[in-house]
Amino acid sequence: MKLAVALRISATAGIDMELVREAERLGYEAVWCGEAYGTDAVSPVAWVLAQTATIKAGTSILQMPARTPACAAMTAMTLQALSGNRFLCGIGPSGPQVVEGWHGVPYGKPLARTREYIAIIRRILERKAPLEFAGEHYQIPYNGPGATGLGKPLRSIVHGDPSLKIYTAAIAPAGLRTAGEVADGTLPFFMSPEQAEAIVGPVREGLAKAGDDKTLADFDLAPYVRVAIGDDLAACRDAIRPNLALYIGGMGARSKNFYNDLAKRMGYEAAAETIQDHYLAGRRREAEAAVPDALIDETSLVGPTERVRERLRAWQAIAKDHRVGSLVLAGADIAALRTVAEAVL
Numbered sequence: 380m381k382l383a384v385a386l387r388i389s390a391t392a393g394i395d396m397e398l399v400r401e402a403e404r405l406g407y408e409a410v411w412c413g414e415a416y417g418t419d420a421v422s423p424v425a426w427v428l429a430q431t432a433t434i435k436a437g438t439s440i441l442q443m444p445a446r447t448p449a450c451a452a453m454t455a456m457t458l459q460a461l462s463g464n465r466f467l468c469g470i471g472p473s474g475p476q477v478v479e480g481w482h483g484v485p486y487g488k489p490l491a492r493t494r495e496y497i498a499i500i501r502r503i504l505e506r507k508a509p510l511e512f513a514g515e516h517y518q519i520p521y522n523g524p525g526a527t528g529l530g531k532p533l534r535s536i537v538h539g540d541p542s543l544k545i546y547t548a549a550i551a552p553a554g555l556r557t558a559g560e561v562a563d564g565t566l567p568f569f570m571s572p573e574q575a576e577a578i579v580g581p582v583r584e585g586l587a588k589a590g591d592d593k594t595l596a597d598f599d600l601a602p603y604v605r606v607a608i609g610d611d612l613a614a615c616r617d618a619i620r621p622n623l624a625l626y627i628g629g630m631g632a633r634s635k636n637f638y639n640d641l642a643k644r645m646g647y648e649a650a651a652e653t654i655q656d657h658y659l660a661g662r663r664r665e666a667e668a669a670v671p672d673a674l675i676d677e678t679s680l681v682g683p684t685e686r687v688r689e690r691l692r693a694w695q696a697i698a699k700d701h702r703v704g705s706l707v708l709a710g711a712d713i714a715a716l717r718t719v720a721e722a723v724l
Contacts, residue, residue, distance in 0.1 A: 380694065380695055380703065380705065380706065380723060381407075381408040381409075381501060381601075381704060381705040381706075382402075382405075382406075382407045382408060382696035382705065382706055382708065382720065382723055382724065383408050383409040383410060383411055383601065383705050383706065383707045383708070384398070384399075384402050384407055384409075384410050384411070384691060384707065384708045384711055384716065385410070385411050385412070385413075385439070385603060385707055385708065385709040385710075386399070386410050386411065386412040386423055386427070387710075388412070388418050388423055394423055394426060394427065396427075396711055397713070398711075398712070399427055399430075399431065399434070400431065401432060401713050401716055401717075402716055403431050403432070403433055403434040405716060405717065405720040405724065406720065406724045407434060407676070407716070407720070408434070408435060408705060409434060409435040409436060409437055409467060409705075410424075410427055410434060410435075410436050410437075411436070411437045411438070411439035411467075411469065411566070411707055412427075412436070412437075412438060412439060413438070413439045413440055413548075414438075414440070414441070414445075414628055415473075415477065416477055416488065417621045420438040420439065420440065420441055420469075421438060421441070421454055421458075424436040424437065424438055424458065424466065425458060425461075428458060428461065428462040428466065429461070429462075429463055431465075433465075433688035434465070435465045435466070435467050436462075436465060436466060436467065437466065437467030437468065437469050437546065438468060438469045438470070438639070439469040439546070439548060439566050439707075440469045440471035440473075440546075440547070441454075441468070441469065441470045441471070442471065442472075442473045442477070442478070442482070443470055443471065443472055443473075443492055443493070443496050444472070444473065444478045444482050444484050444486070444487075444492075444596070445473075445482050446542045447517070448495070448496045448499035448500050448503075448517060449499065449503060449510070449519070451468070451470065451500060452499070452500045452503040452504060452535070452539065453535075453537075455468045455500065455504075455533065455539065455543055456503075456504070456537045456539035456540075457537075458539065459539060459540050459543065463545075463556030463637045464540055467546060468500070468543055468544065468545045468546065469545075469546040469547070469548060469566060470493070470496060470497070470545065470546070470547060470548075470627075471491055471493075471547055471549070471644065472486075472493060473596060473664060474486075474630070474631050474635070474637070475632070475635060476631060476632060481483075482713050484720050487515075487516055487577055488515065488516070488559050489554070490553055490554065491514075491515050491516060491626075492516045493547060493554075493561070494557065494558055494561055495512070495514040495515070495516050495517050495548075496517075497561045497562060498512070498514075498561070499512050499517060499519070500543075500545065501541065501545075503535050503539065504535075504539040504540065505539045505541045506534055506535055506538065506539075507535055508532075508534070509531075509532030509534045510532055510533055510534065510535075511532045519532075520532060522650070525572075533562070541584050544563040544564060544599070545562050545563050545564075546558075546562060546563065546564040546565055546566055546599070546601070547562045547565050547566070548565070548566050548567075548568070549565045549566075549567065550567050550568055550569075550578070550600065550637050550638065550640075550641045551637050551640065551641075552581040553581070554637075555567075555578060555581035555582045555585065556581045556582070556584050556585035556588070557585060558582060558585060559581070559582040559584065559585020559586040559588070559589065559593075560585035560586070560588050560589045561585075561589070562598075563597075563598065563599060564596075564598060564599030564600065564601055564704065564705075565582065565599075565600060565601070565604065565662065566601050566684065566707065567601075567602040567603070567640075568602075568603055568626060568638055568676060569598070569602065569603060569604075569605075569623070569641070569678040569679075570602035570603075570703070571606075571645060571677035571678050572677075572693040572694055572696065572697050572703075573677060573693070574645050574646070574677070575632075575697050575702045575703070577641070577644050577703045578600065578602070578705075579595070579600065579643055581653060582595070582598065582600060582724055585597065585652045586598060590686075594701070595700075595701035598701075598704070599610040599704040599705055600701075600702065600703050600704050600705075601703075601704060601705035601706070601707050602703065602706065602707065603707045603709045604678065604679060604680055604694075604706045604708055604709065605619050605622065605623075605675075605678070605679040605680070605681075605709045605710050606679065606680045606681075606687075606708050606709065606710050606711040606715045606719070607619055607653075607679070607680075607681050607682075607710060608680070608681070608682070608683070608684060608687055608718055609683070610683050611680070612681065612682040612683070612686070615681040616672055616675045616676075616681055616682075617667075618681075618710070619670075619675050619679050619681060619710075620667040620668070620670045620675070621663075621667050622671050623674065623675065623678075623712075624654055624658060624666040624667040624669070624670050625639040625658070626661065627639050627642050627651055627654045627655065627658075627670070628654040628655045628657065628658025628659065629655075629659065629666075630655065630657040632719075633659060636655065637656045639651045639654075639655055641644070642654075642674065645674070645677075647671060647673075647674055650669055650670070650671050650674065653666075653669045654666045654669045654670060657669060676690075680708075680719070682714075684718055687718060687719070687722075688718070688722045691719065691722045691723060694706060695723065706719075706723075
C-alpha cells in the first residue's frame with residue numbers, strides 16, 4: 380500500500396514545503412492538490428514539483444468544465460517534461476453549484492464529459508494522428524455556431540508520455556464504474572475498510588466493462604483518509620467533524636449531494652439527513668455534532684498512536700487483495716506522516 384498526502388494551501392503562508400520534503404524523505408508516493416472556487420490545482424503542483432526530486436504531485440482534481448481537454452493535456456505534458464514524469468493528472472466534473480455558479484457554464488452530463496475528456500487527453504498524448512473528435516461535449520475541430528470554418532486538426536508539437544496516469548474524483552456508483560472503465564485510478568472523498576465494497580464494487584464493474592483484462596491490481600484506488608493523532612480521542616474526532624459536516628451537509632444542493640449519498644450508502648441515512656438539515660439551515664455547530672463517531676472512526680485515523688496503528692492494519696488488510704492502492708492522508712502534520720510511515724512503509 381502506497382502513501383500520499385493532501386496539500387493544504389494557506390492564503391498567508393502558502394504551502395508547507397517542510398511537510399512535503401518530509402513526505403518525500405519518508406518515501407511517500409505523491410502529494411495531491413485540489414481546487415474548488417479559490418486557488419487552482421496546477422500552480423501548487425508546479426510549485427511542489429519544482430522544489431522536489433522524487434515525489435510525484437497530482438491534481439485532485441482539475442475541474443473539467445474550467446478548461447478544455449486540450450488545455451489539460453498541454454498542462455500535463457508541460458509538467459511531465461519539467462518534472463521527469465512525476466505529474467499525476469486527476470480530473471473531475473465538480474458539482475453543478477460550482478460549475479454553473481462559479482464557472483458560468485452548463486454542468487452537462489458529467490459521465491459523458493469524463494469519457495470524452497480522458498479520450499481526448501489520451502489521443503493528444505499518443506500523437507497517432509492530428510486531433511479530431513466528435514462527441515456530445517467536445518467537437519474538435521469546432522464547427523458549431525460562431526465557427527469561422529478555419530479550424531483544422533492539429534497534432535501536439537510536444538511528445539507527451541502516453542503512460543500518464545489519469546485519475547478521477549468519484550464516489551457515486553456510476554462515477555466509480557466510469558473510473559474503472561476509462562481511468563487509471565480514483566480518489567474517493569472518504570471510504571471505510573469495513574464497507575469497502577461501496578466503493579470497490581462499482582470500480583470492479585467498470586474494470587470488467589473495459590474489456591482489456593484490467594483488474595484491481597492495475598488500478599489505484601486512493602481514498603482520502605483524514606488524520607488527527609493525539610491522546611484525547613474525543614478532541615481528535617472533533618477535529619475531523621467540521622470537514623465531514625461541510626461535505627455531507629453543505630457541498631451540494633439538498634437534491635444533489637454526492638457526499639451525503641455516500642454516507643447513506645454506508646448505513647448512516649438518518650445522520651446524513653440530520654447533518655444536511657442543520658447545515659443548510661445555517662446551524663453548522665449542530666451539523667458537526669451530528670457527525671457520528673462511528674463514521675469518523677471508520678473513515679479516518681484518529682486518537683492515540685497505537686489506536687492509529689491498529690486502524691492502519693484494517694487498511695493494509697484490504698490492500699492485500701488490491702481493494703485499495705494508496706491512502707491520501709488529509710490534515711496530517713509531520714509527526715502524523717512519520718507515525719503512518721513507520722506502520723506502513
